[in-house]
Structure formats: C-alpha cells, structure tokens
Amino acid sequence: MHPITEVVSRTVVLRERNIDTDQIIPARFLTTTQREGLGKHAFNDWRTLEDGSPNPQFPFNRAENVGARILVAGRNFGCGSSREHAPWALTDLGLRAVISAQIADIFRSNALKNGLLPIVLEDGIVDELLDRPGIELRIDVAGRSVTLPDGRSVQFPLDAFAQTCLLGGVDQLGYLLKQDAAIARFEAARSEQQGQSQEFRHAS
Amino acid sequence: MTSQPQTLFDKLWNAHLVTPETDAAPAILYIDLHLIHEVTSPQAFAELEQRGLPLRRADRTKGTLDHSTPTLPVGADGQRNYVNAEARAQVDMLRANCTRFGVELFDYDSPQRGIVHVMGPELGLTQPGQTIVCGDSHTATHGAFGALAFGIGTSEVGHVLATQCLLQRKPKTLAITVDGELAPGVGAKDLILHVIGVIGVNGGTGQVIEYRGSTIRALSMEQRMTVCNMSIEAGARAGLIAPDQTTFDYLRGRPRVPADFDAAIEEWKHFHTDEGARFDREVRIDARDIQPTVTWGTHPGQVAAIAANVSTGDGDDAKARDYMGWDAGAALAGRPVDVVFVGSCTNSRLSDLREAASVLRDRHVHPRVRMLVVPGSEQVKREAEAEGIDRIVRAAGAEWREPGCSMCIAMNGDIVGAGQLAVSTSNRNFEGRQGKGARTVLASPLTAAACAVAGEITDPRPYLTTEPARIAELETA
Numbered sequence: 144m145h146p147i148t149e150v151v152s153r154t155v156v157l158r159e160r161n162i163d164t165d166q167i168i169p170a171r172f173l174t175t176t177q178r179e180g181l182g183k184h185a186f187n188d189w190r191t192l193e194d195g196s197p198n199p200q201f202p203f204n205r206a207e208n209v210g211a212r213i214l215v216a217g218r219n220f221g222c223g224s225s226r227e228h229a230p231w232a233l234t235d236l237g238l239r240a241v242i243s244a245q246i247a248d249i250f251r252s253n254a255l256k257n258g259l260l261p262i263v264l265e266d267g268i269v270d271e272l273l274d275r276p277g278i279e280l281r282i283d284v285a286g287r288s289v290t291l292p293d294g295r296s297v298q299f300p301l302d303a304f305a306q307t308c309l310l311g312g313v314d315q316l317g318y319l320l321k322q323d324a325a326i327a328r329f330e331a332a333r334s335e336q337q338g339q340s341q342e343f344r345h346a347s
Numbered sequence: 348m349t350s351q352p353q354t355l356f357d358k359l360w361n362a363h364l365v366t367p368e369t370d371a372a373p374a375i376l377y378i379d380l381h382l383i384h385e386v387t388s389p390q391a392f393a394e395l396e397q398r399g400l401p402l403r404r405a406d407r408t409k410g411t412l413d414h415s416t417p418t419l420p421v422g423a424d425g426q427r428n429y430v431n432a433e434a435r436a437q438v439d440m441l442r443a444n445c446t447r448f449g450v451e452l453f454d455y456d457s458p459q460r461g462i463v464h465v466m467g468p469e470l471g472l473t474q475p476g477q478t479i480v481c482g483d484s485h486t487a488t489h490g491a492f493g494a495l496a497f498g499i500g501t502s503e504v505g506h507v508l509a510t511q512c513l514l515q516r517k518p519k520t521l522a523i524t525v526d527g528e529l530a531p532g533v534g535a536k537d538l539i540l541h542v543i544g545v546i547g548v549n550g551g552t553g554q555v556i557e558y559r560g561s562t563i564r565a566l567s568m569e570q571r572m573t574v575c576n577m578s579i580e581a582g583a584r585a586g587l588i589a590p591d592q593t594t595f596d597y598l599r600g601r602p603r604v605p606a607d608f609d610a611a612i613e614e615w616k617h618f619h620t621d622e623g624a625r626f627d628r629e630v631r632i633d634a635r636d637i638q639p640t641v642t643w644g645t646h647p648g649q650v651a652a653i654a655a656n657v658s659t660g661d662g663d664d665a666k667a668r669d670y671m672g673w674d675a676g677a678a679l680a681g682r683p684v685d686v687v688f689v690g691s692c693t694n695s696r697l698s699d700l701r702e703a704a705s706v707l708r709d710r711h712v713h714p715r716v717r718m719l720v721v722p723g724s725e726q727v728k729r730e731a732e733a734e735g736i737d738r739i740v741r742a743a744g745a746e747w748r749e750p751g752c753s754m755c756i757a758m759n760g761d762i763v764g765a766g767q768l769a770v771s772t773s774n775r776n777f778e779g780r781q782g783k784g785a786r787t788v789l790a791s792p793l794t795a796a797a798c799a800v801a802g803e804i805t806d807p808r809p810y811l812t813t814e815p816a817r818i819a820e821l822e823t824a
C-alpha cells in the first residue's frame with residue numbers, strides 16, 4: 144500500500160442514508176476474480192437508466208465530478224454485505240476518502256486496507272457538506288483533520304494503528320506475519336492447557 | 348479464577364487473544380474456523396501466491412460452493428447452467444486453490460455441500476466457544492452456538508489464510524433480552540425483523556449483540572440461527588446466544604464434533620454470561636408485542652406488522668416507498684405479489700421448508716406468482732425429499748431447486764424482474780438486491796408461503812391448518 148498523508152479534492156455528494164454495498168457494487172458484478180476494474184460498475188443501478196444509458200443526473204456521471212476524490216454521503220454508509228469489492232470499486236473510481244456521519248463496521252475495515260479513508264464527522268458538519276457539493280476539502284491524515292474552504296478545520300477519529308498504517312504505507316498482513324512467534328506460542332499453549340476435546344479435530 | 352463477572356463475549360474474546368489490544372495496536376485474535384466460498388476468496392489466494400506464503404492452517408479452513416452456483420440440476424449435456432463464464436471460472440478457481448493449498452472443499456460431488464452458514468452448523472464444524480470467520484457478513488449465523496462469528500473482507504480472508512489471525516479492536520456489547528411466549532404463527536424471523544425495527548438498521552454498529560431471555564431460550568437451534576443471522580442487518584459485528592442443552596442436543600452425533608463429546612460439553616458450559624456481568628447497552632423486548640412482520644422499505648429496519656400500514660414518514664421513508672411502489676400509509680396486506688422465494692442462510696433449513704410446506708400442502712400457488720423453494724444444503728434437500736416436501740412444493744406449482752444462495756443475492760441467474768414484488772425469506776431488501784429494479788419484502792417462511800397462495804401480501808395465521816412439526820408424520824403415514 145502507498146502511504147497516504149493527505150487528500151485534497153472537491154467533493155461528490157450522495158445524500159442518501161444507509162447506502163449499502165449492494166448499491167455500491169451490485170452482486171451480479173461479483174463474479175470477477177480480480178480486484179481491478181470494478182469502478183465501471185460502481186453504483187451501477189443508480190448510474191444507468193432503464194435502457195442502460197448513463198443517468199445524466201447521477202453525480203458520478205457529471206463532468207464536473209470527474210477526478211473528485213472525496214465522497215460525502217448520508218449516515219450509515221457501506222452497510223450490508225462484507226464484500227471488499229465495494230472499496231475496490233470506489234478506489235477504482237478514483238475516490239480516496241468517504242465522509243459520513245456513520246460508516247458501517249466491515250466497510251470501514253475494508254476501506255482502510257485499500258487506501259480509502261473512512262471519515263466520520265458530526266452530523267452538523269456532514270449536513271453542511273451534504274448541502275454544498277463540489278467544495279474543496281483538505282484531509283490531513285497526520286493531523287486527523289478536514290479543512291473547509293473557509294479555513295475551518297474539524298477533527299475526525301482515526302485509530303492510531305490505522306493512522307500509522309496509512310502514513311507509513313504499512314501493510315497489515317506484513318505486520319501480522321511478523322507476529323508469527325506469538326501466534327505459534329498461542330497455538331502451543333492452547334493445545335497443552337486445554338482438553339483434547341477443545342482441540343479442533345473431529346471424530347470422522 | 349477471576350472474580351470479575353464476564354459476559355459471554357468477554358470470555359470468547361479473552362480465550363482467543365494472541366496479544367491484547369493497546370492504544371497503538373489492535374488485538375491479535377486467533378481464529379478457530381475459517382469458512383471460504385468462491386466469491387470472496389480468489390483475490391485472497393492470489394495475495395498468498397504473490398507473496399509466496401503458505402496457508403497456515405489448512406485443517407481449520409473449509410470451503411464450499413454456494414453463491415454463484417446454478418440451482419437448476421445438471422443439464423442433459425452434463426453441463427451446469429452458469430450465469431456466465433466468469434461464474435464458472437470462479438468456481439473452478441476455488442477448486443484449484445483448495446487443491447493447491449490442501450483445503451477440504453465441499454464440492455458438487457459432496458453430499459454435505461451447502462450454503463456456508465447452513466453447512467457449518469449441520470456438520471458440527473460450528474461449535475460453542477470458537478471464533479469463526481468467513482468472507483460473508485452473515486457469518487453471524489454461527490453465533491447461535493455461542494461462537495464469536497463475524498464477516499470479514501477479502502484482505503482479511505488473506506490474513507487468516509496466512510496467519511490464522513485477525514487484527515481486531517474490541518467491540519462493545521449489547522444485550523437484547525426477549526421475554527414471553529411467541530404467539531402461534533409468529534416465528535424467529537418475525538422476532539428478528541421486529542428487533543431490527545426497534546433498534547434500527549444501524550442500531551448495532553460497533554457492537555456484538557447477545558440475545559437473551561426466555562423467548563430466546565425456548566427457540567430451536569434453527570430458529571436461533573435465523574435470529575443471529577440477521578444481526579448484521581442491524582449493523583452489529585456479531586450475534587451471540589449462550590450454548591445450552593438445546594445446543595448440545597443439536598450437535599450430538601454430527602460428523603465433525605469432538606470425539607469425546609461429553610468432555611466437550613463440560614468445556615462449552617463455560618461460555619455463558621456470568622451473573623452480574625455488565626453490558627455496554629441493554630434493550631428489552633416483550634415477545635407478546637411481536638406479530639407476523641415484514642419489511643416494506645429498502646432496508647431491513649423498515650418493518651411493520653402485516654396488519655399495519657406503510658410509513659407516512661418523509662426523507663428515507665419516502666424514497667423507499669417510491670422505489671417499492673407504495674402510497675404513503677397504504678395497507679401492507681393485499682398488495683399483489685409476483686415472486687416468492689423460500690431459501691437463503693436465514694431460512695432454508697429443514698424446519699423452514701416444513702413450515703412453508705405446511706401452508707402449501709393441498710393448496711396451489713396463485714397463478715400470478717412464481718415461487719422458488721431452494722434448500723440450504725444437500726442434506727436439507729435429502730431430508731426434505733425423504734419427507735415428501737419436494738412433492739408438496741411441486742404439487743402446489745412451485746419450483747424445487749438445487750441448494751445454493753439463489754435469489755438471496757441473485758448472482759447465479761435466479762433473479763426477480765424490474766418492478767416485480769418478491770416476498771422473500773432472505774435477509775436483505777436493498778434496492779436491486781434480487782435483481783435491478785426488483786422490490787423485496789422480507790418475511791418468514793410461513794408468511795412467504797401464505798403470500799404465494801394468496802397472490803398478495805397476507806397474514807399467515809389463517810393458513811395454519813397443519814402443525815409444521817407434524818408434516819413429517821403425515822407424509823410418511
């Protein structure tokens with residue numbers, strides 16, 4: 144993963160609440176065995192009209208939003224399925240951050256592993272951002288802050304470990320692999336201290 | 348012994364800590380059982396290959412084919428009717444990955460293949476006190492056994508394949524206590540839809556739910572699985588029910604349980620919430636308030652009793668009404684239905700199919716309705732056919748299919764058409780979940796079958812002519 148220190152971009156706004164991962168990437172596009180190339184299917188059912196042509200009203204179809212890296216969305220973004228195809232589709236669209244008043248757990252975890260910043264801000268400020276699509280924001284990962292065009296700056300919560308990973312481009316699997324000794328100790332201790340029946344094995 | 352009373356969740360968490368969490372780093376949690384399927388695993392195996400890593404514990408990894416598999420039988424040409432070449436390639440890839448890394452795969456030729464969350468419990472792979480993960484959000488189902496079970500993304504699937512561990516921050520705990528007796532015709536699905544309606548579609552975010560109380564204790568394992576399955580629909584990380592005699596009786600004799608089963612029970616009994624343990628939050632529900640319940644909107648928190656009316660709210664409610672084609676305040680009952688789906692990891696076990704069959708028996712599906720009944724596993728299919736449920740289903744004019752996820756996620760070609768209204772026993776009524784433009788009403792198997800017969804949304808209670816449990820006797824008599 145590449146380090147991410149800041150994201151500076153105009154915003155694209157989807158006002159809807161509870162945007163689930165079936166909206167972000169409908170299941171019929173999950174037959175892929177790749178991570179790449181899902182952006183063209185992102186929000187497919189909202190992006191296209193009945194006849195399959197692009198819906199001119201949909202924000203991601205509008206010329207002014209091409210290249211935008213920050214999505215501002217209604218509360219409870221990313222709920223539903225655990226499909227990592229959702230952040231893959233969004234980063235393939237060019238997005239680097241999602242701002243919402245609430246972001247679903249699994250989506251948040253998946254996003255962080257793919258260089259997509261899940262940023263939760265208070266309702267008041269999210270409402271303001273939802274009302275003003277296209278403004279330019281500056282997200283500072285080290286300072287855990289979002290700066291608005293008028294200079295106001297708001298803080299967002301970011302787990303210290305997630306922050307370290309983002310700033311250093313640290314890959315979580317690499318980190319886990321380095322814990323091999325502790326994992327081996329855990330496995331050994333458990334098979335000793337616990338009864339045989341607790342061990343993972345079976346009769347047949 | 349610690350004197351501090353602990354919740355079931357605390358015990359599960361502590362028993363699997365490789366290293367505890369600190370401010371600087373999440374906990375490393377050991378995973379006992381990793382279930383994989385064709386859709387969310389290919390990119391994780393690819394990661395292992397790219398890095399030249401072995402799979403740490405093939406013995407703790409089990410694979411199945413369920414999501415993109417056709418539910419029509421193999422054709423006369425010996426071919427399976429895949430929706431496209433990609434779906435076939437995905438299945439082939441899981442098979443190749445399992446062979447290469449030495450993972451046991453419940454393939455088409457296995458009499459034990461099934462939807463991942465139906466198969467695990469059925470085989471006794473799912474056991475109290477375990478940590479269980481799968482690249483699938485309904486992994487919460489396994490929590491019905493007192494296992495900490497949750498869905499993960501594909502990167503994390505890779506983490507578990509390589510290290511058998513996950514990096515996790517400790518979630519908060521939410522106790523949902525349900526007391527009282529459920530009325531006849533009201534089941535586990537009605538209960539969980541009601542609960543989600545009460546706490547909201549995001550009411551469980553960041554939390555692990557423990558379901559408690561006399562109503563929960565009285566549920567069968569199948570019903571407990573239905574309840575835990577939909578924990579994610581309230582945004583919860585996982586759902587839990589403490590193991591008890593019902594759990595042990597269900598597991599005894601299953602093929603993959605520990606050889607010394609009685610010793611295992613003694614250990615499993617440890618996994619319950621101690622008297623006086625504190626939850627971060629508690630919610631109480633009175634079972635007598637629960638009626639046959641369905642969703643009317645486009646997320647699982649938009650629920651109402653079938654006898655009630657659609658919300659008149661604005662904002663999200665108005666948008667959902669618009670998609671679903673409701674007028675504000677419209678009566679739920681009487682809305683014409685096009686498709687009925689009985690299946691999915693929420694409601695495709697034998698008891699669910701029995702309930703649906705109890706309504707379909709000696710009745711006919713309304714001419715306007717297409718009805719699909721899809722067993723959750725090969726074993727469910729065999730057992731149902733042994734009882735004659737397939738004959739009841741077919742005689743009623745419904746389709747009896749091969750096991751798989753089918754219309755729950757509609758990625759195998761089993762879809763609901765644009766604008767059609769489907770009453771489904773699955774778990775998600777999101778826009779387009781069952782096909783682009785499809786409208787989904789989530790319901791219990793009893794309600795779904797009653798709607799199929801009536802051709803419209805209807806309360807199932809007038810259709811309760813046969814005790815579901817007696818179907819088996821009637822058929823074999």
Ligand code: SF4
Pocket residue numbers: 413414462463464483485691692693751752755756773774
């Ligand atoms: S039945 Fe539906 S919810 Fe269950 S595993 Fe399959 S797709 Fe997921």
